[in-house]
Amino acid sequence: MKRKKMTKINKTKRSKQFFNLVTYSEKKPNIEREENEKKEKIKHEDIYYFSKSSYRNTYKKYSSDKFFKRRTSKRGELDREERLKIALQKAQKEFTNKDHKVTKKEHTKKKTTFFKNINEINQETLYLQTGAFALFDTLIRSGIHSVFGYPGGAILPIYDELFFWEEKKFIKHYLVRHEQAATHAADGFSRSSGQVGVCFATSGPGATNLVTGIATASLDSIPMIVITGQVGTQFLGTDAFQEIDIYGITLSLVKHSYVVLESRFLSQILAEAIYVAQNGRPGPVLIDIPKNVGLEKIKRFTPCYGTTVHKVLGWRYKVKNQLDNIRMALHRLSVSSKPLLYIGGGVISSKATRELSELIYRYKIPVTTTLTGKGAFDEDNRLCLGMLGMHGTVAANFSISNCDLLIAIGARFDDRVTGKLQDFACKAFIIHIDVDEAEIGKNKNVGIGIVGDIKKILQKFLVLMERPEHKWLEKPLREEFQNWYEQTAEWKHDFPLLAVPGDYSPLPQTIDDVLLPQTVIKTITEIKPYAIITTDVGQHQMWAAQYTKCKRRKWLSSAGLGTMGFGLPAAIGAAIAYPKEDIICITGDSSFQMNLQELGTISKYNLRIKIIIINNHWQGMVRQWQETFYESRYSHSNMSEGAPKFDILAKAYGIRSLYTERQSEIWRTLRDALEGLDPVLLECNVLEDENCYPMVEPSKSNSEMSLSRELSTTPEGLVINKEKERVELSLEEDK
Template structure:
């Protein structure tokens, strides 16, 4: 399919003279015009013409290609790059298995609204539909998990398609797009006419309207009348860069703030109004607050099931305001009393400006006092200094030793402990939230470190998750990427084991990783990467400090107690107020929350 006929000119094409070049060279020029200087990828037969053009671009000095060791790693690296910078991440893969290896990374980005352009090679045009070697319909396979996609059958369409792809990926609610390019399209010479970024959009694409003033006024009226308001903040605030407006409004009206896993970093968790994360493994005081509030102000959040618990018991006493850019999310899970549609950043600025037009009559002092009492009664666990290392100790040590680090995580118990204990600034928390992708953390750390070479980057991994993309140690050493990988090693698939203990009568089916556990330090050294093993509490902070300060990549394997569970926890089918792991629950090991 071609989309030249379905595009609308906004600013016109470049007035440069046409030049006869190959489709692959046209692709690279289009990427350069859209600001691309980093690509993560892995070559193969169908994408070889494009990689020949990559070679030329690197020789010219404007592009750096990062060779990952698996296409999934490339997708996650592009994802991490995008989350840390707000720019569109780019990854390449060849046809067939190369393209299908990207699917998990594409779905991860789609679930978490991450802007990515994914470019795949395809078999030559005459071979499409013949079951040719390494042919798959990646266009059809990825339709449910992209914002938009193309199969480019005419090299003359490449410039327009690339311009549209970047526009769509970054506009509105961000997300991944896919461009599939047959091999012979990359090889074919044609008269190239550049297309400038933003000058074309697909037919039918609607720009998001500005938030309606009447909706913002209605929202402010509800806020002014509330006595127990709560700001429930998701990843949309980070995508919109709206954290300063959020802080200003919360402080002006003295409204407590809880964030989702995607919203971490949108509000300073050291702030007196901060309640940390809510939901299945959220803080007790955040979950009590959402249960008791009389007004829930959802900002860039989608009422995910891991947040709401049993949906009909979520904020049961509250009226709801929903600030959201994606109309499909409004009333999908919870019908709001007031919906403010549009860019969350614009909406919050207008809300704060409107608020400043009249004095604020504060009504939340009793509410804040009650929340403080919950914080005193149910703080996060302080691990006792006895027995094997508690996993929570590892996160507390990292919080103290690397307070300004960009954090990536894998998925599981260690992810939840990291979310509970670490405090991050905007775009400094990078974790697979919606899809829960094991193996995300290390390649995402590669993307973050490549994007931000002068920043400290720490990946919090689990011993099971890390093995899913362990080959990316090769990428770390090839480019001397100084990210630090910390494995919180309990020798289990920890979260699955916790569920088996809690809900399956201790039947631990296929979750014990100890019999096949590698020597991670020896494995790191096999890749010529420094490695440290920590098994004793007395060595934890000193060894971590030294490893974090060591130049170049490091793998730090910390052995923690095997049977520690992640609490608080909202069991499935329960309300957020029905947490286990509070003081009167024997399931909690160590010191009570």
């Protein structure tokens, strides 16, 4: 019986050591050494110090750390007899007792503490661990407790190690049904929480399935760590089973990428990757790990932190002093009469929404935002003109065309925003503020470019404005600013966003009680104004951008790449980041079918996600372009044939489903769908041929917009009938 107890004790002591890490469900304890802790009495031995230089030797004792400690005064190893004597003494101390029986001495547990810096690590804290262990140890130390992925052969060593870490509740893995969904879920997690999203995939097809999600995160500047498995290093370049050069494939899509060839570098590489992904202009970072590297043992494992990367390894994002440019920008603001702020997603990434709001409220400057900039400023405020660009509001597009000073903050002058580039803000002096120097003047020539962290730059703006020499900014109600504000308010009043079918004039009620997509989205915002909203891509995305009023980090949409199938996995990531928040996924019938298998993930983890399908039986935006530019030749854009029964599909995954097709029932049905904690799928059968307006056609300036199938605006701001214009032009040509 005694021997059995001893073996149990020994087994527990041989289990994995996790460096006293904290689980993701608990708060980090303050670990302190006890002052009255009993210390072992160590027999005093003379220790001789030797210089690191091979040309020097000494018998004297020094207190400097620049010398090695040795047991003997001789250079080199001890004699064989002396080494045997020392080994025998150690064995007698550790394995003998009073009864002279050979039993292993039970060692008392030593209290360990968190390592704050790599310099604090002693030889006593170095363990024999694997590359997979180093991976998860670094993730936990970096504050990452949620990962998304799908296992496979080449990444099995990492998943085997994950089993132990999940058992200890250090980390939680969320199994998706497709690797592309893993990247979108990590993307949605990062957009909603502001932290780094992490996803796993195996080599070959698993890695290639990640490419779309990596490109989505890259074009929208989202910090993300993508970890892929790879065949063993001995098989690289031999066309082994499921070998693919994911490093080369994604080279143009990532901010940085690594191939780990030795396990001892894995901790440092991952810490660097997390730092690189977050700092500067955010973006995805790829780490490719061969199978044998995950299994390879590390003889001297040293944990690595973000502080180690920043202080010891020397990673920096240094920016030159921009005070002169800021003073020049303030001078330009002083002589302008029609200033306008053009806000992009960089403001949200740099967490500068508070400084931006203070600047706007103090000096009463109108604001327009991009698709990724939604939520950077209160959209209910009278100074907010809404989104600009191809499907932006009339007030925002008119303001861009008539302002005399445009201050672009965290935006990149995308073609969907600018329209005809030569006519974009053609009357304005442009000031561009961005963290990425490559974006300054890339698409549009600017007068003043200010490079740096947007939050710090706006803080400097506010500090300089408080100085006596800038007292002119204390008069925001001067005539020029007041006249400009009244003009923008007039445009908002004359061209409101209205949920009406096919025309830009209000109607008392929709014909035959047909449900309009704009009404659905507008009602969602009224019922749940503080919900996190994710969208797919198409008409419903533009209607959601127009009619929803989102708060900061509560708008998740694929803007740069326009990825169909993004909305549902992104909602999963947001639900993991905020399990107690309302998550609403607004999607179309075509986009939903791109990643509908993720209903299984939602069902497995019982996530609080409400899915609203705007079903018009078409690829809506494709149909609208075919109608407008291709003389209504609808080539393969109808989705009615072969469409699934969404209610039966939801029930197959164990998710409650609802259906509506009447305008009069929408409020009651939506309220029923959005209540409760369980996932719900609501199918809204809407008017099929409804188009998304306003719309700026390609090769036209922002002020030339189509307001409906019949009405459009001129560069001077006049509303005209397109059909009459066409008739008049044809008559003139006949003459």
